Amino acid sequence: MSDSIFNPYTSLPDSAFWRKAVSELHPDDIRPLLSPPYELSADTAIATAGSCFAQHISTRLERSGANILRTEVAHPLIFKEVADDFFFNAYSARFGNIYTSRQLLQLFQRAYGILVPAEEYWRSADRTSFLDPFRPTITPGGYWSKEELSIARKKHLAAVRQMFEKMDILIFTMGLTECWRSRIDGSVFPVCPGVAGGVFDAEKYEFLNLNVQDICNDFSVFLQLLASKNPDAKIILTVSPVNIVATREQRHVVESSICTKSILRAACDQITREHEQVSYFPSYEMAIASYTRGNFYTENCRAITEAGANFVSRAFISHFFGSRLDGASQKPAAVDTFAQQMEAACKVLCDEELLEKLIE
């Protein structure tokens, strides 16, 4: 027998001990990560979805040369500034923010016709246009007719199907547990009816606050459905460190925010234990851990700073890609040579000398 006394902790790595993994390190050097479950390469088709924090990771991954799958892109004639306002470059398809597991599940169900929500449209607040209740904020000005909305939705859902079928990995960032749903068919909305269009009616809509089991169930169904279309797809879950804007529960928003994140984190833990194709990346922990002393939060203490988003994204890239992304494979910004030619031709057309000649 050895002199040292054996216990289950004696053979554990430094990362298992707070003193060695945290207290004795400079905060900048702390990476609460072990080895990645698998490696990603510059060819891996990555789909992104989730709450607004997901946009930070998506943008930075793409900038670093990762292959962010885009199945719904703006026409080349549309300038990037304009396309950005219409949420074209935020996620793999134009679904806007997906805050809850129920929204993700129902996005899949709507894309494949498993769910056809009774709620077809909302009217804009000024009643001049129609909005898609499942992405009401991403088309400034809305749609001018129900027919136009219906065409746009069909095209969008086709792009969503393409995303689910083509992706190798889905990075999904969970943001909320609180949501509003239709009493008719249980369809959940990204925002409460009446906030960004539509009219709130307590007989039509009800408040829902998902618990850990609800989220796990949503994911089980989602994963089963996804496997039927893309059996090799893997999921990386993260939890958004961004605090909630408001709560409908009868409690303080701080309590609700922490409760929300705790439920989401606990659900992630259970989901990753139950489904081998799902892994977790601790972006939430990196942003909120006590050793960061709140430095990654903006002045309002709700959102995450650029530095925080950069830190988390760099850690994600280093964890999953190692040095396999150097930005060199980054796709150059699409240049519409046709538009450039047209612009030049129109300029010539308006040029006085040429016009003079034409008139002569």
Next chain:
Amino acid sequence: MKHITLIGDSHLRALQLAVKPFQNQQGLVWQVCITFDPPFAPPFSESEGAIRINPHLLKEFGKTQAIVCSIGGNHHNVMGLVEHPQAFDFCSPELPELPLRQDRQFIPYSLVRAQLTFVLEKNVFRYLREIQNISKVQVFYIESPPPASSEHIKKNAAPFSEMLTSYDVAPLFLRRKLWKLHSKLIEEFCDENGIRFLHCPKEAMEADGTLVEELANSDPTHGNEAYGKLQLEHLRSALLEHFANL
């Protein structure tokens, strides 16, 4: 005599060519300031984010009783005079009778609108705003000519000749939608800013919405001298009505 100052780009050329017989008639004197011409070029400059109007134009504005603008007016053509290799279409509330072709990439109307607004803001609206801000008299804006027929564009292709060896002329229904939206956006801007928007004369348009061939210049987008004459007649009526109501 009332002085009228017209300021604009290439579309104003047709009016400049036709203006002589209108001079000193019915109490109006016309000054055409084409922005390519010295001393009016360049018409605007920017300094520390502020737009400055060419001093020669300011001098004209100082002695005028009305300002008529025809700034820009071709941005719809940049989007859709020639068929883009990724053919597109959009629903048009302005022309709901026109088809939406399912074999083309669908772009939401609000997105086409946002794109054109973006371009117009950069190239037209900010200048109009500045003119309206400094002006003590009524400002008018005249609509661009309607789209020419596809045959006319093919026959008078320069400077699109080279592009048209690879691409086709965009179909009329799409060009009409873009023209109408372009006009609507400028009209909305004018309404919001106290500028009077003048539609192109109805007589200038065929039943299919194209510019009457006899009024088309020998290029793909502009009106000719006859079109200028027609525009001036309409403009004169609007101006006389305006002065009568003062």
